[in-house]
Amino acid sequence: VGRLAAGVAHEVGNPLSGIMGYLSLARSEAKQNPKLLDYLGRIDAELLRIDGIVKSLLDLGRPAKMQPSVVDIARTVESCHLLLSKGKDFEGVELSLLIEPGLLVSADASALSQVFINLLLNAAQAMEAKGRITVRGTKEGSWAQIEVQDTGPGIPSEILPRIFDPFFTTKSAGRGTGLGLAVCQHLVAAMGGQLSAGNAEGGGALISMKLPAGYVTNPRP
Ligand SMILES: Nc1ncnc2c1ncn2[C@@H]1O[C@H](COP(=O)(O)OP(=O)(O)OP(=O)(O)O)[C@@H](O)[C@H]1O
Numbered sequence: 001v002g003r004l005a006a007g008v009a010h011e012v013g014n015p016l017s018g019i020m021g022y023l024s025l026a027r028s029e030a031k032q033n034p035k036l037l038d039y040l041g042r043i044d045a046e047l048l049r050i051d052g053i054v055k056s057l058l059d060l061g062r063p064a065k066m067q068p069s070v071v072d073i074a075r076t077v078e079s080c081h082l083l084l085s086k087g088k089d090f091e092g093v094e095l096s097l098l099i100e101p102g103l104l105v106s107a108d109a110s111a112l113s114q115v116f117i118n119l120l121l122n123a124a125q126a127m128e129a130k131g132r133i134t135v136r137g138t139k140e141g142s143w144a145q146i147e148v149q150d151t152g153p154g155i156p157s158e159i160l161p162r163i164f165d166p167f168f169t170t171k172s173a174g175r176g177t178g179l180g181l182a183v184c185q186h187l188v189a190a191m192g193g194q195l196s197a198g199n200a201e202g203g204g205a206l207i208s209m210k211l212p213a214g215y216v217t218n219p220r221p
């Protein structure tokens with residue numbers, strides 16, 4: 001699947017950049033023609049969607065080159081939430097952070113942010129922009145155990161075995177491509193961790209992630 005994804009992304013990605021280049025030329029030539037400008041703007045929006053899918057496919061296909069560093073979990077979740085919180089999906093969403101103070105993991109900072117952005121977005125979308133997301137984090141031996149729980153409807157048991165499959169989605173066309181969790185699982189595995197999904201006792205979805213704990217090496221006394 002990874003090699004196919006990378007191949008498709010490459011073959012589609014190159015002509016796509018060409019089209020986007022010509023489109024921007026066309027837009028600058030069409031300034032006097034509002035109707036044409038409107039059409040070109042719509043084409044641009046659709047192309048951006050394709051571009052997003054191609055980028056996710058590249059993430060899936062790439063034997064991810066990770067640059068591990070020591071990452072603070074609470075700060076990462078907070079900055080991902082800040083990025084998303086202005087969006088429509090987060091209008092009535094509250095975030096609770098129950099993360100052991102100073103919890104660190106060994107991870108690639110940008111890949112880990114990408115994972116949290118996907119998980120927070122999934123939670124907010126499942127709750128239809130109203131409810132609470134709770135992120136828990138504890139240290140268990142040499143691992144950090146992280147959970148993202150929401151107050152949405154949960155994941156129906158009949159689809160649980162398929163939600164990590166690339167292109168599996170229950171969202172309407174244009175809302176989801178079904179690549180989010182596939183990319184998350186790929187990235188977490190590349191960081192030496194594990195990602196799994198289930199439901200909380202209260203009902204909502206509960207996504208669990210295990211990552212190698214990070215340690216600050218003490219400076220020489
Ligand atoms: N927090 C959640 N609560 C309920 N269902 C969920 C949750 N997270 C994921 N799912 C289910 O898993 C499916 C796959 O999720 P995934 O993130 O891979 O794709 P997507 O969100 O549909 O699209 P994309 O992430 O590409 O925009 C979703 O369509 C949804 O049915």
Ligand SMILES: [Mg+2]
Nearest residue numbers: 118122180181
């Ligand atoms: Mg998603």
